[in-house]
Amino acid sequence: MRVLNVIDEFTRVGLGSHAARGIGAKGVKHHLEELFKKHGKPALIRTDNGREFIADTLLDWLGEQQVRGVFIAKASPWQNGINERFNGTMERELFGHEVFHSVLEVQFVVDAWVEKYNTRRVHRSLGGQTPAAYAKMLTEATPYDVGGGSQ
Numbered sequence: 764m765r766v767l768n769v770i771d772e773f774t775r776v777g778l779g780s781h782a783a784r785g786i787g788a789k790g791v792k793h794h795l796e797e798l799f800k801k802h803g804k805p806a807l808i809r810t811d812n813g814r815e816f817i818a819d820t821l822l823d824w825l826g827e828q829q830v831r832g833v834f835i836a837k838a839s840p841w842q843n844g845i846n847e848r849f850n851g852t853m854e855r856e857l858f859g860h861e862v863f864h865s866v867l868e869v870q871f872v873v874d875a876w877v878e879k880y881n882t883r884r885v886h887r888s889l890g891g892q893t894p895a896a897y898a899k900m901l902t903e904a905t906p907y908d909v910g911g912g913s914q
Contacts (some may be wrong), residue, residue, distance in 0.1 A: 764869055767791060768877075769798055772809070772845050774898040775886055777877040778802055780853075782869040788818035791882065799828065807831040809843055847878075 767781045779801075784890040795808075808825065810816040812834050825832050828886045835842035852906070857876055863869045889897040 764863065764866070766850075766853070766869070769794070770846055770847065770849050770850055771805075771894075771898070774901065775845065775849075775889060775894040776898050777849065777880055777894070778871075780873045780877050782866055782884065784866060786815055788821040789816045791815050792821050792824050793903055795825075796812055804828055804830055807833050809833045810836055811835055811840070811843060828882055852880075854863070 765783055765786045767783075767786050769780070770776065771776045771778055779794065779798045781790070783790060786794075808830055815821070816832070817834065819865065822832055826900070840847045853873070853876060857872060861872070882893055885891050885893055886897075892900070
């Protein structure tokens, strides 16, 4: 079983996770299409050098979308630390003690975990806020709120 996770590096919000028996470039493309519709297109996407991410099919499509693909150096997971931490935490908390019988079951449990991660798990790097609260604060903030200036 594989899970493709997409995270906003700045807010730490888990934007979407896709569980499947295998995820190739077409599966990544389909998942990203759905996320782009829901959240808009990012300026870039950072990934490791997995076959599904370096495939011409995906790279050509990202180019058409004007989204830059950024690849970490081989065998350098620390260059993608936020994603690696998210994946590792999910793996420890979900897949270490559960036996799943279907892709649908995995997707259901993963979706619930991501919702909890986004709305209940506070992060020191976000000033003790959850990813969802931090993202909301950014969208509602004025330049004075963010920069600390006076009105």
